[in-house]
Amino acid sequence: MSRPExxxxxxxxxxxxxARKYTTSSRVVEIQERLTERAxxxxxxxxxGIAKLLLDVGCGSGxxxxxxxxxxxxxxxxxxxxxxxxxxxEREVEGEVLLNDMGHGVPFRP
Numbered sequence: 001m002s003r004p005e006x007x008x009x010x011x012x013x014x015x016x017x018x019a020r021k022y023t024t025s026s027r028v029v030e031i032q033e034r035l036t037e038r039a040x041x042x043x044x045x046x047x048x049g050i051a052k053l054l055l056d057v058g059c060g061s062g063x064x065x066x067x068x069x070x071x072x073x074x075x076x077x078x079x080x081x082x083x084x085x086x087x088x089x090e091r092e093v094e095g096e097v098l099l100n101d102m103g104h105g106v107p108f109r110p
Contacts, residue, residue, distance in 0.1 A: 011101075014060070014081040023061040023087050032063035039064075040071060057102055060084040062093035069094040078102070 007013050014022065022028055045052055052073045056065050059077025061084050068075045075095035079085055080102075088097050100107055 009080075010058075011080045011082070014084050016083045016086070019061060019081065019083040019087045022084075023063065023091070029063055033067045036064040036067040037071070040068070040073070055106075056095065059088065059095070059097060062088035062091060062095060062097065065093050065095040065097075066091075078106075 043052075054068055054073055054075045056062075056068070056075050056077040059065055059075075059079050060081065062077060065075050065077050065088075077085075077088065077093075077095050077097040078100040079088075079097070080100070082099055085097050085099055098107070
């Protein structure tokens with residue numbers, strides 16, 4: 001399989017078909033869960049029982065966000081692929097998701 005970034009930009013490559021294929025791959029789901037757990041571990045949050053608000057850049061269909069929610073955190077996700085975000089909404093992820101190209105910055109208040 002060719003690497004997606006060599007085939008087309010993410011907003012083009014991850015069309016409806018590819019977004020669903022990615023999201024339903026048990027291998028991808030497992031990898032995303034493990035990566036998310038490790039990322040949270042590396043953040044080294046204090047063990048104060050308070051949920052943190054995290055930004056998931058390139059959130060896609062919300063697989064990492066699912067794990068963040070399971071770990072008790074809140075999250076906002078952004079992605080360049082409208083189709084990936086549609087899959088996230090269909091899956092009813094707990095985080096908020098928005099369409100954005102990080103090359104243009106973060107669309108929050110200054």
